[in-house]
Amino acid sequence: MSLDDASFRRAAGQFASGIVVVTTRGGHAMTVSAFTSVSLDPPLVLFCAEKIARFHDAVLAEGSWAVSILAEDDEKTARWLATRGRPLDGQLEGVAYHPGPATGAPLLDDALAALECRTTAVHDAGDHSIVVGEVEAVTAPPETADRGPLLHYSGAYRRLRSLPRTVTGALTPVTVRDHARPGFSAGRPLRSGPGPSPGRPR
Ligand SMILES: Cc1cc2nc3c(=O)[nH]c(=O)nc-3n(C[C@H](O)[C@H](O)[C@H](O)COP(=O)(O)O)c2cc1C
Numbered sequence: 001m002s003l004d005d006a007s008f009r010r011a012a013g014q015f016a017s018g019i020v021v022v023t024t025r026g027g028h029a030m031t032v033s034a035f036t037s038v039s040l041d042p043p044l045v046l047f048c049a050e051k052i053a054r055f056h057d058a059v060l061a062e063g064s065w066a067v068s069i070l071a072e073d074d075e076k077t078a079r080w081l082a083t084r085g086r087p088l089d090g091q092l093e094g095v096a097y098h099p100g101p102a103t104g105a106p107l108l109d110d111a112l113a114a115l116e117c118r119t120t121a122v123h124d125a126g127d128h129s130i131v132v133g134e135v136e137a138v139t140a141p142p143e144t145a146d147r148g149p150l151l152h153y154s155g156a157y158r159r160l161r162s163l164p165r166t167v168t169g170a171l172t173p174v175t176v177r178d179h180a181r182p183g184f185s186a187g188r189p190l191r192s193g194p195g196p197s198p199g200r201p202r
């Protein structure tokens with residue numbers, strides 16, 4: 001079966017992702033959506049780096065890196081650090097950051113959270129490398145509830161929109177009652193249509 005490039009891109013683009021900036025101590029920074037946590041014990045994360053990106057060789061040579069998870073108001077930074085051919089010198093000018101305590105790589109002050117990592121494996125994957133790192137330090141601001149993450153979906157930057165309260169309200173009591181009442185099946189589907197919900201007092 002032949003696969004056309006545009007269909008593959010469109011299909012893959014239906015998977016919504018967050019946006020991070022990966023940085024090295026040398027001050028190189030790149031916008032990345034292919035990031036995920038992998039393991040809790042040991043704590044591992046990975047990101048995919050395109051082999052033709054200048055960042056690819058820079059991060060492999062450095063051996064350590066930092067990940068800043070962008071907030072919804074950081075789109076400008078994401079666009080800038082995804083611009084191919086931008087000058088490498090001073091690319092973080094105009095972006096507030098501080099050096100990470102474990103790696104010295106820049107952590108963006110406005111990030112929702114940041115992780116500092118040491119490379120433990122690099123896997124070849126077509127035109128990308130999968131870079132796995134052990135997390136050595138994390139920074140998570142205590143209060144982030146008022147700022148959501150920057151997302152990327154179907155070729156555009158997005159923000160989270162909360163589901164209507166009615167949906168949350170319908171699901172929460174069912175979960176609570178399922179656990180509270182002996183013999184009450186916890187595994188059956190939740191009802192969302194009209195009529196008495198199994199979790200509400202009748
Ligand atoms: C939304 C978005 C997500 C991206 N995700 C990745 C990614 O996961 N891995 C990657 O190698 N490049 C990714 N890129 C492309 C790089 O950010 C871009 O090519 C960058 O300029 C490469 O770094 P360089 O300038 O050091 O070569 C992404 C770009 C955008 C706009």
